[in-house]
Amino acid sequence: MHDTIAVAEIMVADVVTAPLEAIATDAAVQLHEERVSSVVVTDDGSPVGIITEGTFATELCHRSDLGETPLADVMSAPLETVSPDASIVDAVEQLRDDEIEHLPVVDGSGDLSGIVTTTELTYYVPHLIHQRRSSDADRPPNRQVRTDTTYERDDWTFTYHGSDESSVDVGDVARFSKTISDGDIDAFAEVTGDTNRVHLEEAYAAETRFGERIVHGVLANGIVSAALARLPGLTIYLSQKSSFLAPLSVGDRATAECAVTEALGGSKYRIDTTVTDGSETVVLEGDAVVLIDELPDAAPLEGASRKD
Template structure:
């Protein structure tokens, strides 16, 4: 059984730190001596910022005195940290969202390490491959449907992300699947048409602005559909038997929703119980609960329709 890798598994534990009052020249000497690219800035023991070689170079480029300018003046404001127990997928998402190169790592409020984008590269090569596939697909078609890598699925989309963590040979307790998708205005309007739920809370900006939510939100059932999408990508033909869910908060139209499903019990007879949840773009739980599924064998002769994006593009030429 594979255990999901966390930031703690790949972070650098020996973190060089400095203080806001340290001069730029002194900080530059520390970076040079240690041959590292950044220092975490601490004040009263708490991490409050991060300063990089680039930050220090700007001081010289602006003809400022490195013996007078302090680290506190040039360090990156609004420090963003990440927990040691965060998954590598979550770290990759945060790196992309905030467009930074490294995060200080904290555990119970204590600075325990630092993690850089490069530290993740060896662990998540599929992310780099996925980014290339996304870029190639969108160049060929602004609304592409791609052949799926999973034989269970009719098609995929390059903007959807699926990650499975488990044995790779059937299901077992502890296996985890994650599916991430942006719930767009088009999704909401298509669901309203298909379901008949045309509540103005989902479709009318002016109306929704006057409600407790202050904006349009995604249908609750559409949000739970991201759970269905995750479970459908389990190995085999997944059939829902039951679902018990609690709605914890809304997902805004246009936000990314992430379903996380963990197998908690093997009920025998190819039946499994899973804890399921959907998280909004800020990592807050929108849905929590559990599902029971039956996993049948795929029909004889079923094969994946997956083809490389490059080949698909070549066939269209």
């Protein structure tokens, strides 16, 4: 559906511009007064470069005073642009490939029609916009190796230690591990609606106490669910108590350890749950109560012949 939406339909048409002969101070004043994040630099009316809030932040790290510095010396050029007729999916791919956040819209005559940024695009394709998101082609293939899960991936690991690996008993321990990717974060935000910027925006998160983007706490808790889902039998979650002790960084490998501590009767068990990051720091701890039913009779997997 998104590939049918043209950039012209969502772009900001009222673009703030500055002439090439202007100085950096002029552009800084425009950014502040117009409350925008970028100024397109023009030469005889044609767009030739762009200066953004990020540009000023970078330049101030190398210069003590930008005051009289010509825009031509600090603007980003050559200018990356997009056609008004391009789809917003194409715009997303271009922003990601060029590692930029602002894309001026230029028509076939070279005239500036508008500008599209990650802000506008996030309203339509939040699961595509983030720079570091892994594509589906980069994901390890699905593989069917169990009767109680629809598929596994080669980069997931699971181990189970018990006296009888066909049933659950006190003392048994299950561990599940996977890397929390950008794609995981984007998909979780889209499905749940939890689009807190600390999970999705690098620049925003850098200004928080964490200093970087972090994994949703409930997503970290989901690694526990993944481990429990692979216990012998059909695992049914009854309750979960969790304490979040430390942030989990995006791209880190999370490991859930589930230790069966008590048989509650009626096929119910209490389980201590812990999640650690790649450096074995405990980021979450708690306990769960689950009900273990027998697996249903084996049936053909839906879409078993389909390859992702």
